[in-house]
Amino acid sequence: xxDHVISVRDVTVxxxxxxxxxxxxxxxxxxxxLALVGPSGCGKxxxxxxxxxxxxxxxxxxxxxxxxxxxxxxxxxxxxxRVGMVFQEYALFPHISVAENVGYGVRGSDxxxxxxxxxxxxxxxxxxxxxxxxxxxxxxxxVALARALAPGPDVVLLDEPFSNLDAPKRERMRRExxxxxxxxxxxxxxxxxxxxxxxxxxxxxxxxHEGAIVQIGKPDAVYRVPVNRWVAHFLGDAxxxxxxxxxxxIPTSIAExxxxxxxxxxxxxxxxxxxxxxxxxxxxxxxxxxxxFYGHDQRVEIELAESADRVEALVSSLHAIHVGDTVDxxxxxxxxxxxxx
Amino acid sequence: xxxxxxxxxxxxxxxxxxxxxxxxxxxxxxxASLLIVLPLGLAIVALLVRVLDATDxxxxxxxxxxxxxxxxxxxxxxxxxxxxxxxxxxxxxxILARTDIGFKRMWGVAFALPLVIPSxxxxxxxxxxxxxxGLVAQLVGFEIPRLTGFPGAWVALxxxxxxxxxxxxxxxxxxxxxxxxxxxxxxxASPWRVFRTVVLxxxxxxxxxxxxxAALYTLSDFGAVSLMRFDAFTRVIYAQYSGRIDRxxxxxxxxxxxxxxxxxxxxxxxxxxxxxxxxxTPNRPPALxxxxxxxxxxxxxxxxxxVVIGTVIPIGVLTTWVARGAYHGADISVPWNAVVGSxxxxxxxxxxxxxxxxxxxxxxxxxxxxxxMLLERSVxxxxxxxHITIAIAVVAFTIRWARPVYQxxxxxxxxxxxxxxxxxxxxxxxxxxxxxPAVEDxxxxxxxxxxATLMRVTVPLMAKGLLAGGALVFVTTLKELxxxxxxxxxxxxxxxVRVWAAADELLYTRAATAALxxxxxxxxxxxxxxxxxxxVVER
Numbered sequence: 001x002x003d004h005v006i007s008v009r010d011v012t013v014x015x016x017x018x019x020x021x022x023x024x025x026x027x028x029x030x031x032x033x034l035a036l037v038g039p040s041g042c043g044k045x046x047x048x049x050x051x052x053x054x055x056x057x058x059x060x061x062x063x064x065x066x067x068x069x070x071x072x073x074x075x076x077x078x079x080x081x082r083v084g085m086v087f088q089e090y091a092l093f094p095h096i097s098v099a100e101n102v103g104y105g106v107r108g109s110d111x112x113x114x115x116x117x118x119x120x121x122x123x124x125x126x127x128x129x130x131x132x133x134x135x136x137x138x139x140x141x142x143v144a145l146a147r148a149l150a151p152g153p154d155v156v157l158l159d160e161p162f163s164n165l166d167a168p169k170r171e172r173m174r175r176e177x178x179x180x181x182x183x184x185x186x187x188x189x190x191x192x193x194x195x196x197x198x199x200x201x202x203x204x205x206x207x208x209h210e211g212a213i214v215q216i217g218k219p220d221a222v223y224r225v226p227v228n229r230w231v232a233h234f235l236g237d238a239x240x241x242x243x244x245x246x247x248x249x250i251p252t253s254i255a256e257x258x259x260x261x262x263x264x265x266x267x268x269x270x271x272x273x274x275x276x277x278x279x280x281x282x283x284x285x286x287x288x289x290x291x292x293f294y295g296h297d298q299r300v301e302i303e304l305a306e307s308a309d310r311v312e313a314l315v316s317s318l319h320a321i322h323v324g325d326t327v328d329x330x331x332x333x334x335x336x337x338x339x340x341x
Numbered sequence: 342x343x344x345x346x347x348x349x350x351x352x353x354x355x356x357x358x359x360x361x362x363x364x365x366x367x368x369x370x371x372x373a374s375l376l377i378v379l380p381l382g383l384a385i386v387a388l389l390v391r392v393l394d395a396t397d398x399x400x401x402x403x404x405x406x407x408x409x410x411x412x413x414x415x416x417x418x419x420x421x422x423x424x425x426x427x428x429x430x431x432x433x434x435x436i437l438a439r440t441d442i443g444f445k446r447m448w449g450v451a452f453a454l455p456l457v458i459p460s461x462x463x464x465x466x467x468x469x470x471x472x473x474x475g476l477v478a479q480l481v482g483f484e485i486p487r488l489t490g491f492p493g494a495w496v497a498l499x500x501x502x503x504x505x506x507x508x509x510x511x512x513x514x515x516x517x518x519x520x521x522x523x524x525x526x527x528x529x530a531s532p533w534r535v536f537r538t539v540v541l542x543x544x545x546x547x548x549x550x551x552x553x554x555a556a557l558y559t560l561s562d563f564g565a566v567s568l569m570r571f572d573a574f575t576r577v578i579y580a581q582y583s584g585r586i587d588r589x590x591x592x593x594x595x596x597x598x599x600x601x602x603x604x605x606x607x608x609x610x611x612x613x614x615x616x617x618x619x620x621x622t623p624n625r626p627p628a629l630x631x632x633x634x635x636x637x638x639x640x641x642x643x644x645x646x647x648v649v650i651g652t653v654i655p656i657g658v659l660t661t662w663v664a665r666g667a668y669h670g671a672d673i674s675v676p677w678n679a680v681v682g683s684x685x686x687x688x689x690x691x692x693x694x695x696x697x698x699x700x701x702x703x704x705x706x707x708x709x710x711x712x713x714m715l716l717e718r719s720v721x722x723x724x725x726x727x728h729i730t731i732a733i734a735v736v737a738f739t740i741r742w743a744r745p746v747y748q749x750x751x752x753x754x755x756x757x758x759x760x761x762x763x764x765x766x767x768x769x770x771x772x773x774x775x776x777x778p779a780v781e782d783x784x785x786x787x788x789x790x791x792x793a794t795l796m797r798v799t800v801p802l803m804a805k806g807l808l809a810g811g812a813l814v815f816v817t818t819l820k821e822l823x824x825x826x827x828x829x830x831x832x833x834x835x836x837x838v839r840v841w842a843a844a845d846e847l848l849y850t851r852a853a854t855a856a857l858x859x860x861x862x863x864x865x866x867x868x869x870x871x872x873x874x875x876x877v878v879e880r
Contacts, residue, residue, distance in 0.1 A: 078785035079786070084786065093802075094780075104784065105788045147783070
């Protein structure tokens with residue numbers, strides 16, 4: 001008995017010449033909210049459709065609760081997989097009411113009761129007799145989630161659930177959906193192209209690139225220690241430097257960065273803008289050339305004394321820092337990667 | 342030394358999710374589709390095989406009747422009728438959907454009305470009222486030029502076919518989001534430019550389907566061209582078939598006609614496909630173009646002319662014939678046997694066609710492949726064949742292979758449905774293309790199998806198109822002539838047969854009586870067809 005609801009092994013899907021999934025593997029731990037994040041065209045929606053049973057594969061296998069649903073021998077149809085799905089544009093049945101939509105997948109005598117229960121869970125009690133087109137985008141979204149949850153699936157898959165909502169609503173819905181999923185106690189896999197959304201909502205983030213997962217882990221871990229330059233840039237802004245270790249540290253144009261690596265090792269260093277801390281000082285060697293004040297924080301663009309290259313720092317809005325100020329730089333954190341020889 | 346990489350993300354082409362490779366079609370969809378297509382297909386293939394034994398005289402006939410000239414005549418008629426019908430149908434649909442012209446409901450019904458008037462009735466009206474001995478000359482003493490030959494056939498068939506273009510376009514225009522047009526108008530585009538660059542591209546699938554129906558109708562029509570004495574393909578085939586012992590020449594000519602129809606279908610396929618978009622039902626009515634002054638007069642005059650020539654005059658002439666007949670003591674009683682026959686045949690054909698439309702359309706839209714394209718094409722080829730050819734093929738086939746069902750209601754209804762199912766697949770396909778496939782996926786993921794999903798989600802969502810298609814099949818069956826003549830069970834008759842037989846004997850009073858009942862019976866489904874699209878817009 002494994003503690004994974006879904007196990008995908010080495011799935012490859014090709015559309016003509018293009019590989020949508022290239023030996024894609026994924027384990028989804030029971031009870032987790034996993035975000036599958038990647039740029040458009042990376043195959044994340046295809047991966048979701050493979051799990052749900054809508055997409056045939058060239059090779060590979062899928063198990064749900066240790067039961068194979070797709071391998072060389074079996075291919076369980078979508079209606080037998082006990083997988084709930086929330087579609088990008090909700091795909092509510094336009095010809096039947098909200099209650100009938102939610103009750104569509106529920107069988108048995110307690111259907112009415114279950115529909116009420118799930119509608120209450122998503123905060124839409126009393127909306128059962130309405131029709132989908134009478135609801136707002138956010139309400140439609142919650143109906144779609146309620147409909148997917150109603151049959152009590154092992155896992156719920158959400159395909160770009162927030163892409164149809166405007167920004168202020170999106171953040172609110174993100175919290176609501178997260179709460180509903182938690183309250184329902186269901187495992188969920190969410191697909192998004194928005195890395196901020198993935199980091200904010202998920203327990204586990206799986207970063208996809210060109211048909212396969214390149215890194216999987218807790219949001220803070222993948223953000224802090226990306227496995228490669230591509231992931232670093234995808235998840236946020238990153239400054240990448242090259243250098244060589246000299247007596248326990250790496251000299252860079254910003255600051256010396258300490259390391260345990262042996263002397264003479266060629267390395268790549270990754271620094272996030274918020275890890276760079278500028279201090280205004282009359283004797284500072286670097287110069288502030290631009291600032292963007294956001295309110296909660298501010299972005300400071302600094303021209304380095306040594307090379308005239310520019311770096312960006314993200315600092316608290318408490319710092320009084322202006323264009324023309326001279327600053328000293330301190331690096332609070334950095335990730336050092338030895339270069340492969 | 343510093344390496345800041347601004348091109349953080351490698352660019353990959355987004356992969357469009359493809360339904361083609363996603364899943365295999367359930368086998369029962371194929372079985373159901375083939376049940377309706379295969380019998381007629383086999384009969385026609387049997388006909389094709391007979392060509393191989395065609396006599397030498399068949400081939401010499403092909404040369405002696407100057408086949409090329411025949412092809413050219415039929416081509417010219419088909420092209421001109423299609424152009425005129427498309428222009429009238431699309432213009433009418435746009436004016437009624439997007440301008441503030443008054444009495445829309447009345448116009449909508451009047452504009453679709455010629456659909457219920459068979460081409461041979463219009464032809465009979467034109468022939469019997471024009472010329473030195475025509476009704477007009479007799480009543481008013483003023484002689485209007487005799488309308489026969491090419492111009493006569495052109496007018497009669499344009500009036501008979503434009504309603505197809507109009508109805509399908511009107512149904513589609515109601516589902517277009519008006520926001521796009523408003524955006525274009527906001528950018529300063531004239532109404533004409535908005536229509537040309539925004540509306541028309543979205544209507545492309547609907548207009549294409551309508552124009553294709555008009556073209557195939559014209560190519561297959563026998564009644565109007567024969568009354569107009571215009572030697573189109575069908576009239577020549579009929580002349581070659583009836584009263585001759587060697588029927589090979591007619592069969593050889595039919596094959597040429599089949600090729601002709603295939604070229605038309607191929608041409609439409611070539612230009613269609615692009616522009617098929619999923620659009621949802623608009624949630625608010627469009628901003629209407631205000632018609633003022635000359636534009637208003639022009640719009641009303643345009644619609645009015647079509648309605649007068651296509652509906653008012655034919656019904657007036659028919660009524661006059663009946664009134665004159667009654668005055669002179671002729672028999673104008675209701676032919677009940679024919680009424681019951683028409684109703685039974687029409688409703689059974691519509692029902693059967695609708696049932697079998699579902700699997701065909703679902704295969705074509707959701708599991709598109711080379712095989713489904715072949716299926717769709719066979720449906721259209723069967724529809725495009727002159728009814729006389731199908732009748733001959735089925736008679737020969739049943740006599741040889743299925744003697745017990747020869748001249749039974751079963752065969753008659755199967756042939757009606759198989760012949761006209763293209764009409765309901767066209768309408769239902771346009772409807773299904775607008776349904777987001779994700780709702781079907783949603784149903785599957787909620788535990789319903791393919792069949793339950795079909796019945797509970799797909800069919801209800803395409804019901805509008807399906808019902809419209811069924812109504813079209815009903816009305817077309819009422820008007821059908823050659824197949825009814827050749828395949829009817831003994832004692833079975835329809836109004837169409839009665840009109841034709843009477844008109845052929847110049848018994849215009851008798852023909853007009855049956856024609857008026859036939860028209861009255863077809864009015865109801867057409868009324869339903871013309872109201873539906875507007876109900877969507879008004880919601």
